[in-house]
Amino acid sequence: MCVANDRPAKLKMGLIGPGFIAEHHLDAVRRLEGVEIVGIAGSSPQSGRDRARVLGVRQAFDSYHDLLAEQQIDVVHNTTPSHLHYEISLAALRAGKHVISDKPLASTAWQCEELCEAAASAGVVAAVTFNYRGYAAVQQARTMAHGDELGQQVYIHGHYLQDWMADDHVFSWRIDPVCAGESAALIDVGAHWCDLAEYLSGSRISQVLADLHTAIPIRFSSGTSQTFAGPARDHGTPVEVHCEDLASLLLKFENGARGCLKVAQVLPGHKNDLQIEVCGRAASVRWEQEKPNELWIGYANAPNAVMSMQASLLAPQARAYASLPAGHPAGWPDAFRAVVSDIYDWIRADRTATRQPATLCTFEDAHRISVIIESMLESHKRGGVWIDVPQKNLEGTREIVAAAGGERR
């Protein structure tokens, strides 16, 4: 649809779940041309109104149902706690909206599969914000790994470690036995690493072996489970935690590379310590999220290098993501904006463009990540055995076959 001056009509968005990450969705959208924020919905009418005031949004809907009933809204951002993603994204798709969900797509692979089917029958864009894809350095590393600069990949390793849940008086819906699914740290942050590992390497994780652990089995809840709210000051109610806050994993990739991953949210000193390294026969490349504007490149027979994000030095594919001139550090919100911008471009192109935007993660891609996480949970349940990760999207969620033994469930 076009308006009189031939500028495309603004896409109208609404957001459900106005907590921590919602601020960054709104910030990203405000930095895009041609998108209008219509309103938000929170967990209650009052919470919606309070958050609308704080976030500078003019309209608060009483519930997500009311927001979805608003005809003028084209795009819905789902930034609710992860266990609500399935119900809300499904309702949004059935209302005919384009859906931008934060990760994880849903709590189980089954739910993800249903969401993929619902998105396909709605004929809308359905995408997930795996935001680390939006850094110029990640794009550069990907270009190098997909080309021949690294040579044959042999090892893909790294970690995603945090400490914001190191205090047993921090409580989150992520580990609340009433609503959390089977996994906590893996589905919350491990999912980002698994997405990056496949995205950078261009190869799928084919087998996993997992050892999961709950380092803090009793937490104290004082009623708030808002992200990064900090420890409760009073004693709180003791709650038994069953899902993992610490995970050690071995991986095998389809291209023959081996892998190793550590995930935790309870390790003092590690703030948002996401690191990933792809080692080939010719060179290695490493990206560290806390130094996002650098790429370490390692050689066996030449000096190692640290590449800065100077557009003229970057591969053409990465250049578009270097949003600032060299020496002006781009950060987390900038990468987030790049990913959201790519999704809106895809919506505007009505999926007719010949190439998907580079950072786009579709519901099907995100379904894949949940299949990997479920394979990891399964490996641990079976005592830490190698498990084949079902390789075809939307196939194999009905059965996970143990590599050793071939037992089916």
Ligand SMILES: NC(=O)c1ccc[n+]([C@@H]2O[C@H](COP(=O)([O-])OP(=O)(O)OC[C@H]3O[C@@H](n4cnc5c(N)ncnc54)[C@H](O)[C@@H]3O)[C@@H](O)[C@H]2O)c1
């Ligand atoms: N991409 C990233 O890097 C990143 C980072 C943090 C969180 N996340 C994801 O974003 C989602 C939200 O996480 P968060 O840290 O912002 O959580 P949060 O607890 O800070 O915010 C969740 C918000 O949803 C609201 N809410 C709860 N029930 C609701 C309902 N029925 N209807 C409408 N709103 C409701 C809560 O009141 C709160 O405002 C999670 O899925 C999480 O995995 C992604």
